[in-house]
Amino acid sequence: MKTSTVVFSTLLALCALPFAVGCENEVDDSANILPSNDMMVQDAAPPAPDGGATCRDCLEVGMWYRFDTLTVETLAGEVHPAVPTLNAAWAADVENKELNILFEIMAIEGDTISIRAINAALLGEGDICLLPDTAVDLTIASDAPGGCEFTTTEPAGINVYAGTTDHSKSCAPNRPIANSIPVEQLQLTNGVNADCSRITTGKVVEAAIPATALTEVCTCLAGLTGPATLCPELDADYAADNGSCAGCNLGYQPLGELVALVGGSELKTECTDAAGGPAVCLSASFEAVRLDASPANCP
Numbered sequence: 001m002k003t004s005t006v007v008f009s010t011l012l013a014l015c016a017l018p019f020a021v022g023c024e025n026e027v028d029d030s031a032n033i034l035p036s037n038d039m040m041v042q043d044a045a046p047p048a049p050d051g052g053a054t055c056r057d058c059l060e061v062g063m064w065y066r067f068d069t070l071t072v073e074t075l076a077g078e079v080h081p082a083v084p085t086l087n088a089a090w091a092a093d094v095e096n097k098e099l100n101i102l103f104e105i106m107a108i109e110g111d112t113i114s115i116r117a118i119n120a121a122l123l124g125e126g127d128i129c130l131l132p133d134t135a136v137d138l139t140i141a142s143d144a145p146g147g148c149e150f151t152t153t154e155p156a157g158i159n160v161y162a163g164t165t166d167h168s169k170s171c172a173p174n175r176p177i178a179n180s181i182p183v184e185q186l187q188l189t190n191g192v193n194a195d196c197s198r199i200t201t202g203k204v205v206e207a208a209i210p211a212t213a214l215t216e217v218c219t220c221l222a223g224l225t226g227p228a229t230l231c232p233e234l235d236a237d238y239a240a241d242n243g244s245c246a247g248c249n250l251g252y253q254p255l256g257e258l259v260a261l262v263g264g265s266e267l268k269t270e271c272t273d274a275a276g277g278p279a280v281c282l283s284a285s286f287e288a289v290r291l292d293a294s295p296a297n298c299p
Helices: 002-016 037-043 083-095 211-216 255-263
Strands: 064-075 100-109 112-123 127-142 149-152 156-160 181-192 198-210 218-220 252-254 278-291
Touching: 064 083, 083 255, 100 127, 100 278, 112 156, 127 156, 127 181, 181 278, 198 211, 211 252, 211 255, 211 278, 218 255, 252 255
Parallel strands: none
Antiparallel strands: 064 100, 064 278, 100 112, 112 127, 127 149, 149 181, 156 181, 181 198, 198 278, 218 252
């Protein structure tokens, strides 16, 4: 009896071996089936660190963004010789908070976002304040449902003011939006990153500066290479001998003349403005950083 027990135990041990000779195992010929989600619950991989978040999880009405990069790519349909000088001047102005283009999210309806674009001026040491007269509205929509890449739904416009509350780098007292450069027929694209902290990959695909602005908007030459405080305060009684830059001051000259002086050639007007008149073609790139709160209006 003892001997038979030992033999039986030995046979069981041999059958436990994967390829034991003399033991038969049933073969499962059924098709392989991946385990279902319910079967994998305990072994599921942890979620991605960001949880798959997108800008749609954090975009809210009332958010503010300020351009922290702005680069002209083409001017008058080409890389005009004045572009490097303009980009260097604008980069310094953005860094010093003398050039502030801001977006405020006004409404979100599905894949469509309404935005107010507004300028701000430098006020004190590093503070900025809003210039309500420069505000315009534009609408962007995602290229795909629920996406975070957006495109303007129709041509829009923005105004470009540079300077402090007391010293403007542009002078245009007789234009509808005083002392700013009008940019019309604006078509742009941009992205928003997953935590909504930045507007990214912004492109001004095309835009136009009206030809009338080339003579009616005057620019401070000293402001191209230095702060706005180098520009004289505007004088409503100042009348230029040639009829341009009236209401400005000595040291300002028409925008078109200044660009021609810097770049060595005049600007071609091959685009059209919002009214169908001649205009200078423009393309650019930009990015923007989210602000913690809305700036106050300028005093």
